[in-house]
Amino acid sequence: MSKNIFNDTEIAYKLKSKINLYNAKFLFLIITKKFIVSILTKITLFSLKFNIPIKWILRRTIYNHFCGGTNLDECTKIINNMRKMGVFSILDFSVEALESEDDFDLALKKKIEIINLTKDNDSIPFSVFKPTSFGRYDLFKKVSSNIILNNHEKDEWMNVRKRFSKICRHAKESNMKILIDAEEYEVQKSIDDLALEMMKNFNTKSTVVYNTIQLYRFDRISYIESLLTKFKKARFKFGFKLVRGAYLEKERELAILNGYKSPICASKKETDKNFNDCISLVFKNKTRVDLFIASHNEESNLVVIEKIKKYSLNNDDSGIWFGQLYGMGDNISYNLAKNGFNVAKILPFGPVENLMPYLIRRAQENSSLEGQSNRELVLINRELFRRN
Numbered sequence: 001m002s003k004n005i006f007n008d009t010e011i012a013y014k015l016k017s018k019i020n021l022y023n024a025k026f027l028f029l030i031i032t033k034k035f036i037v038s039i040l041t042k043i044t045l046f047s048l049k050f051n052i053p054i055k056w057i058l059r060r061t062i063y064n065h066f067c068g069g070t071n072l073d074e075c076t077k078i079i080n081n082m083r084k085m086g087v088f089s090i091l092d093f094s095v096e097a098l099e100s101e102d103d104f105d106l107a108l109k110k111k112i113e114i115i116n117l118t119k120d121n122d123s124i125p126f127s128v129f130k131p132t133s134f135g136r137y138d139l140f141k142k143v144s145s146n147i148i149l150n151n152h153e154k155d156e157w158m159n160v161r162k163r164f165s166k167i168c169r170h171a172k173e174s175n176m177k178i179l180i181d182a183e184e185y186e187v188q189k190s191i192d193d194l195a196l197e198m199m200k201n202f203n204t205k206s207t208v209v210y211n212t213i214q215l216y217r218f219d220r221i222s223y224i225e226s227l228l229t230k231f232k233k234a235r236f237k238f239g240f241k242l243v244r245g246a247y248l249e250k251e252r253e254l255a256i257l258n259g260y261k262s263p264i265c266a267s268k269k270e271t272d273k274n275f276n277d278c279i280s281l282v283f284k285n286k287t288r289v290d291l292f293i294a295s296h297n298e299e300s301n302l303v304v305i306e307k308i309k310k311y312s313l314n315n316d317d318s319g320i321w322f323g324q325l326y327g328m329g330d331n332i333s334y335n336l337a338k339n340g341f342n343v344a345k346i347l348p349f350g351p352v353e354n355l356m357p358y359l360i361r362r363a364q365e366n367s368s369l370e371g372q373s374n375r376e377l378v379l380i381n382r383e384l385f386r387r388n
C-alpha cells in the first residue's frame, strides 16, 4: 500500500460540489493565516456577545464546513451520504463551558437522547462526550491535584461519577461504543481515573469505552505501559483513542502561569515520534487493546496501515478504527474507507453559539504552521483543477 492512497482527490471530494470546494478553499485560505484568525475570532466573539447578527455568515462559512447542522434532522443527509462512501458518523452535540448541576444533568439527558435516537442506525457506531460537560472544570482540577474536597464537592464528584457511569452503561445497553474526550493536563488525571473505572466495568465482553490519549504529552507511553503491567491479568479490554492533542498553546501558557514543567513534547517532531511509538506499543499488545486512531496526519495513518499488514490483521478488524473530524482529512477518510478500513468522522452539531469554542479550536489548529492545513488547500486545488 503506497502513500498515494491518500492522494485520490476524486474519492476524497466526491460528496462536495464545485461550489462547496470553492467555499472550502476560501475558508482554508483565511484560516491558515494566524493573524487573520486572531482578529476574526475577537470580532466574532464580540458580535455574538452583543447580538450583532453574524450567525448567518458563520453558518454559510466555517459552521457549514465543520458542522452537520443545528439539529439531528439537519445532519441526516450528511450521515447517509457519508455512509454510501463507507464512512461512519459520530454525532457530537456540542455543549461547552457549563457550570451548574442542572446544566450537567441536561447535558447527560441530551447525550442519552441522542443515543436513543441513533442506536438503531448502523451508520453511527460510536457516541462521544467531553468530560467537563458532566462536571465543573475546577472540580476535575481539584480531584486531579489530589486536593481534599469539602462535603459539597464530594457530592458533586459523586454526581460526575454517576453521570459517567450512566452514559457508558447506556451506550453498552444500546450496542454502541463510547469515546471519552481528553482535555487539559490539569484536569486529565481525574478523567483518566474515571475512564479506567468505566473500562473495568463495561469492557468485559467487548470494548465499549475508549479513553483518549494525547501524545503531545511526553508521559503518555509510560502511562499506557503502567496500565498494561498493573492490569496484566484483568478481564477487561482497554480502548484507547490516540490523538496528538488540541490544547498545545494553552498547555504551555498554563505551565508557565502555574510554575510547573510543561507536559508537552519539546517539538512537533517529538510528538510525531511519540505518536508512532504509541501505535507500535498498542499493536504489540493488540489482544488487550482496541484502537481508535484519531488523526489527520497521513504518516500516522500509514503507520497503522503498515502495522495491520505486519500483524496479518484484516483491514476491517473490529478492534481498529480510524477517525477524522467532519470538514478535515477527507482524503484520508474516504480513501481509507475505499480500501476497506473502518472509518468514522466526528460530526458536531448544535446551535451556532454553542459550537463557537469548537470552531475557534479548528481555526486555531489550522492556522498553526506545523499542522497539516496547507495540505487541505493543495488537495482542494488539485481536485478543482481535475474538475475544470
Ligand SMILES: Cc1cc2nc3c(=O)[nH]c(=O)nc-3n(C[C@H](O)[C@H](O)[C@H](O)COP(=O)(O)OP(=O)(O)OC[C@H]3O[C@@H](n4cnc5c(N)ncnc54)[C@H](O)[C@@H]3O)c2cc1C
Pocket: 180, 181, 182, 183, 212, 214, 216, 243, 244, 245, 246, 247, 248, 264, 265, 266, 267, 268, 269, 271, 294, 295, 296, 297, 300, 323, 324, 325, 346, 365, 370, 371, 372, 373
Ligand atoms: C476524531 C478526532 C478526535 C479528537 N479528539 C480529541 C480529544 O479528545 N482531545 C484532544 O485534545 N484533541 C482531540 N483531537 C484533536 C487532535 O488532538 C489534534 O489536535 C488534531 O487532530 C491535529 O493533530 P493530527 O494528528 O491530526 O495532525 P498534525 O497536523 O500532524 O499534528 C498537529 C498536532 O501536533 C502537535 N504539535 C504541533 N506543534 C507542536 C510542537 N511545536 N510541539 C509539540 N507538539 C506539537 C499538536 O498536538 C497539534 O495539534 C481529535 C482529533 C480527531 C481527528
